[in-house]
Amino acid sequence: MLDISALTWAVTIGLIIALLTVDLALAAARPHRVGFAEATAWSVFYIAVAVGFGVWFTLQHGGRYGTEYFAGYIVEKSLSVDNLFVFVIIIATFAVPEKHQHKVLTFGIVLALIMRAIFIALGATLLALFSFMFLLFGLLLVYTAVQLFRHRHEDPDVENNVMVKTAQRVLPITTEYVGGKLVARLGGRRVFTPLFVVLIAIGSVDLLFAMDSIPAVFGVTEEPYIVFTANAFALLGLRALFFLVKGLLERLVYLSAGLALILAFIGVKLILHWAHVDLDDRVPEISTPVSLIVIVAVLAVVTVASLIKTRRDPSAKAHPGALRAHSGRTKKTDDGHTP
Template structure:
């Protein structure tokens, strides 16, 4: 495990808090996020993540820096699939575009908390039970198979556990009330659909953690590296959503590229576990190789999607819904 100085943890925490505060102030008035604004914020988040990665290189060394960059890029690429689910949720609940950033803001805060818990548990389990890496590899192989066969689990926002639990705890009205999560009706406090949307977003992140956590633990088993890389990838997810809104179905080969990446990470896990449990002679796949594979596969998937656009039928959004309000 890396000996991470306390000030580096403090720098990370301060960067996240200040960044979120600035983001919230910049979007304190609900408005539609356009392409130009989303591009500027995306550039800011990417620059911030890479700058912190440079700091990791300088303080913790090239190995830790490469692992951080690889884990960040891996999580960034896997999170693209989250965007499709966000589109489904927003379509199902008919969320006005001006309110979507506020929903994703609180979704990011929840994701930072839950992902921190899952990664901490994952690191603890991997440290004590190396054999669990074989289980993680199987999970990644299965996820890759579903992506190749286009057999991803359908996500019904209205039936998610979080939304159903919310409805049991508090009544949910049908109409929005600006960016408010609660209003009073007949002297009683009721939730607006916006709170149900946040619950659905959080439930979706829990589902994606099933793939994300094993994948990033294949890159590093250090808590600092895996959490900071995940955090910076999650922070930029909102801007990425608005940047790619309306273009998601154009990158129709991206899911196949993600399948290749997940399968490769699964193989990396098997080699890693075999090296530790069976024989030191079994080679491990170095992080620079993993980083190169992820970059090449993502670039090839995007270029191929642009050069071979989907036909009319494939171009129809297949993951969105105009379902009813809660």
């Protein structure tokens, strides 16, 4: 069992809050269109911070825990790319001006961290109390993987999101962004701007992704500290990554299929672990190094295959996938077939 002191927890959380504060300060102080060079610099910085932390963590606590951290980081980074894809759709759906997009993204990242911290604490407590939670988490991931694969050619139905539709029905909402404010006074009455609705949409998406990503990373490690840091460092660079790869995202046509395979693999790993612990210790388990190799291999294959596909067929377009079919309409794939 990994022994993390209260001081280490405090310093780690302090570092993450400091990095988030810098992001928030930049977003609030200087709203602007983020260019390629700036996005690249920040992306490299956040990846360097995550890798540097991993190196320190490995030297401090050994190769086993270091491997678990890097495996967890890669899992969360890959899932955060799909999260990012949905952010792109939300921002496009509500036509968020470019100068306000980084404010939306920063809010989304902060909210995602808060939600994931809550789910980490809850998940760690449940796993410590009830070993059958490994089975439930595993079945949840397998179910999610099947649904994601079935609807891999779809986009989330953002406009029909329950929370978004409720907000639009009960709140006075203007069509103007009013300088990036959430609430403004127009014509003598207080109204909510579209940015407020966008943040509601982002928050509901963050909740869904937290429910999937936390069981996924617990499939790699049972250590709450590793789960938290892997999530935090994977999410911290998301704002810069958005501006860096939003054009590339549409070319990752097999990303949803790859993520479905990864979630299914981790789900099976959790189920085998439960069977090994609760049923029979002769049931084989999947080690973390093997998990790391499988995850990296799947991501490499789907990335290369996606780029080859879009080079041969420029009209092919990626979709983040959905966990259920859209009601009232049939979704067509890029080749004209119904999935």
